[in-house]
Amino acid sequence: xxxxxxxxxxxxxxxxxxxxxxxxxxxxxxxxxxxxxxxxxxxxxxxxxxxxxxxxxxxxxxxxxxxxxxxxxxxxxxxxxxxxxxxxxxxxxxxxxxxxxxxxxxxxxxxxxxxxxxxxxxxxxxxxxxxxxxxxxxxxxxxxxxxxxxxxxxxxxxxxxxxxxxxxxxxxxxxxxxxxxxxxxxxxxxxxxxxxxxxxxxxxxxxxxxxxxxxxxxxxxxxxxxxxxxxxxxxxxxxx
Amino acid sequence: xxxxxxxxxxxxxxxxxxxxxxxxxxxxxxxxxxxxxxxxxxxxxxxxxxxxxxxxxxxxxxxxxxxxxxxxxxxxxxxxxxxxxxxxxxxxxxxxxxxxxxxxxxxxxxxxxxxxxxxxxxxxxxxxxxxxxxxxxxxxxxxxxxxxxxxxxxxxxxxxxxxxxxxxxxxxxxxxxxxxxxxxxxxxxxxxxxxxxxxxxxxxxxxxxxxxxxxxxxxxxxxxxxxxxxxxxxxxxxxx
Numbered sequence: 466x467x468x469x470x471x472x473x474x475x476x477x478x479x480x481x482x483x484x485x486x487x488x489x490x491x492x493x494x495x496x497x498x499x500x501x502x503x504x505x506x507x508x509x510x511x512x513x514x515x516x517x518x519x520x521x522x523x524x525x526x527x528x529x530x531x532x533x534x535x536x537x538x539x540x541x542x543x544x545x546x547x548x549x550x551x552x553x554x555x556x557x558x559x560x561x562x563x564x565x566x567x568x569x570x571x572x573x574x575x576x577x578x579x580x581x582x583x584x585x586x587x588x589x590x591x592x593x594x595x596x597x598x599x600x601x602x603x604x605x606x607x608x609x610x611x612x613x614x615x616x617x618x619x620x621x622x623x624x625x626x627x628x629x630x631x632x633x634x635x636x637x638x639x640x641x642x643x644x645x646x647x648x649x650x651x652x653x654x655x656x657x658x659x660x661x662x663x664x665x666x667x668x669x670x671x672x673x674x675x676x677x678x679x680x681x682x683x684x685x686x687x688x689x690x691x692x693x694x695x696x697x698x699x700x701x702x703x704x705x
Numbered sequence: 706x707x708x709x710x711x712x713x714x715x716x717x718x719x720x721x722x723x724x725x726x727x728x729x730x731x732x733x734x735x736x737x738x739x740x741x742x743x744x745x746x747x748x749x750x751x752x753x754x755x756x757x758x759x760x761x762x763x764x765x766x767x768x769x770x771x772x773x774x775x776x777x778x779x780x781x782x783x784x785x786x787x788x789x790x791x792x793x794x795x796x797x798x799x800x801x802x803x804x805x806x807x808x809x810x811x812x813x814x815x816x817x818x819x820x821x822x823x824x825x826x827x828x829x830x831x832x833x834x835x836x837x838x839x840x841x842x843x844x845x846x847x848x849x850x851x852x853x854x855x856x857x858x859x860x861x862x863x864x865x866x867x868x869x870x871x872x873x874x875x876x877x878x879x880x881x882x883x884x885x886x887x888x889x890x891x892x893x894x895x896x897x898x899x900x901x902x903x904x905x906x907x908x909x910x911x912x913x914x915x916x917x918x919x920x921x922x923x924x925x926x927x928x929x930x931x932x933x934x935x936x937x938x939x940x941x942x943x944x945x
Contacts, residue, residue: 539921558798565928567920600923639939680807680944681779683840688805688931695919695935699879704920 468506469497472593472604473517473529475509483507483517483529490527493519506535508602513538540603541567542702543649545624548690549576549656550583550610555687559654560588562687564595564605566694567703573610574653577661583610617667624649628668628676629693631659631683635676638693642700645675650701652693654686708746709737712833712844713757713769715749723747723757723769730767733759746775748842753778780843781807782942783889785864788930789816789896790823790850795927799894800828802927804835804845806934807943813850814893817901823850857907864889868908868916869933871899871923875916878933882940885915890941892933894926 471493473483485493493499500522507517507529514536521528546563550556550573563571571592573583588607596604620626627642627650628635635641653668660668668674679692698704711733713723725733733739740762747757747769754776761768786803790796790813803811811832813823828847836844860866867882867890868875875881893908900908908914919932938944 561925562928562931565922565924566932567922598923598925637939637944639945680938680942682805682807683838684805685801685838688802691802691928691931692806692935695932696939698920699877699936699939702920704877705879 467497469493469499470506470508470597470600472597473507473509475512477507477509477512477515477531479531479533481531482520483531485527485529487525491524494522494527495524504532505529507531508596510602510604511538514602536602538602541569541601541605542647542698544568544697544702545570545572545651546654546690546694547572547574547616547651548654548686549574549579550581551657551686552581555685556581556583557588557591558687559690560591560607561595562691563694564592564601565599566691566698567601568605568694571605571607572616572651573608574613574616575610576613576656577664578658579656585609613664614667617671620671620673621649624651624673626650626671626674627652627693627697628674629654629679629689630665630676631655631678631689635678638677638679638696639700641675641677642696645701647701650697652697654689654693657686707737709733709739710746710748710837710840712837713747713749715752717747717749717752717755717771719771719773721771722760723771725767725769727765731764734762734767735764744772745769747771748836750842750844751778754842776842778842781809781841781845782887782938784808784937784942785810785812785891786894786930786934787812787814787856787891788894788926789814789819790821791897791926792821795925796821796823796828797831798927799930800831800847801835802931803934804832804841805839806931806938807841808845808934811845811847812856812891813848814853814856815850816853816896817904818898819896825849853904854907857911860911860913861889864891864913866890866911866914867892867933867937868914869894869919869929870905870916871895871918871929875918878917878919878936879940881915881917882936885941887941890937892930892937894929894933897926
């Protein structure tokens with residue numbers, strides 16, 4: 466049987482009864498044909514991974530019972546991914562990849578050259594699916610979009626920002642991150658048209674900003690997101 | 706006017722007349738409304754980037770004339786990306802990302818657990834589009850799929866292979882690549898179901914293989930491709 470892993474409402478604990486929503490119930494009992502007594506893996510984002518058993522196999526409102534803990538809770542490093550929304554499929558891709566690569570929060574930013582909108586509820590659902598698939602016990606929050614200028618004005622003290630600056634001279638990412646301290650960080654990926662001159666000036670003026678370049682070719686925003694997350698996780702995160 | 710960059714048949718040289726195919730002609734003169742005398746950028750994969758001028762604005766068979774060289778030819782490092790075909794959209798994504806990240810060849814491999822097919826002509830067209838978009842002057846060849854066992858049996862002497870081994874104990878990628886020599890390399894990404902025991906045994910027995918792990922979460926094949934390419938380019942490629 467294919468392994469099934471579901472994100473459910475917690476808090477998970479032994480013998481807790483877990484209600485499934487209609488989409489989960491239909492998937493589990495309609496598509497995957499699971500029956501009473503079958504087991505699967507569940508997580509709630511806060512209490513690790515547990516084995517659960519099917520108690521009621523109804524396609525509209527199934528029930529599970531939480532049994533044994535399987536893996537402890539594991540949070541990714543304290544890293545935010547900031548990105549300007551791009552077209553729908555690529556935005557969904559960025560959210561999925563952020564979860565697989567390991568971030569604490571996904572924060573869309575509206576830049577001067579951002580034209581696209583973002584459906585936060587839909588993107589949060591993508592984050593849940595990605596966590597179910599990649600074995601994570603943590604689901605990053607997909608925040609409401611905020612204007613970049615406002616986010617920078619309210620920037621939290623002590624959080625460093627890796628700024629992927631395609632248009633300007635900056636150090637290659639490996640050198641730029643070497644010797645930096647771990648701790649709270651964020652990565653900023655620009656829109657396909659880049660940052661406006663005013664935005665670039667503000668970013669360069671911020672004390673906590675580390676500008677980096679990602680190779681000699683122009684990367685799409687979704688590629689840049691995965692590449693930047695890889696570089697950061699290798700240098701300062703949980704890929705060490 | 707939006708910047709246009711087209712891959713054309715060469716060899717490019719001053720005053721050479723360049724015929725456009727019907728798709729390019731329709732795009733340039735139907736969609737983008739370019740007229741005789743307008744200029745755009747062209748490359749042929751071997752002779753750098755040139756400025757060209759529209760000589761005949763026909764939506765079925767337009768003509769350009771090659772004018773001045775703009776940028777020299779730049780080949781990516783001698784790196785192959787080997788991957789098992791996955792579902793169509795994600796395979797297209799892997800090919801697109803390989804071009805942006807910079808590889809010399811894209812080589813699909815059929816593993817014991819590979820179920821998907823691949824349309825090579827379509828994937829080659831994706832590689833061309835990605836090169837047009839990312840500013841590359843080189844288009845990697847998308848090779849016909851080969852069985853993994855055959856590819857390993859015919860493995861070229863002196864080419865190292867980075868094997869992304871999700872299921873087993875291997876060094877984190879940064880440490881595994883540190884101190885390795887540059888030169889001909891390949892990266893191997895497995896199918897969603899991983900490698901068979903026989904394949905893993907063969908791979909571990911090869912002298913030129915460097916197994917690596919890509920962090921603590923399970924990565925989809927398309928994510929693993931971008932992450933592995935990033936790690937390699939940072940350590941041994943043209944991102945240094």
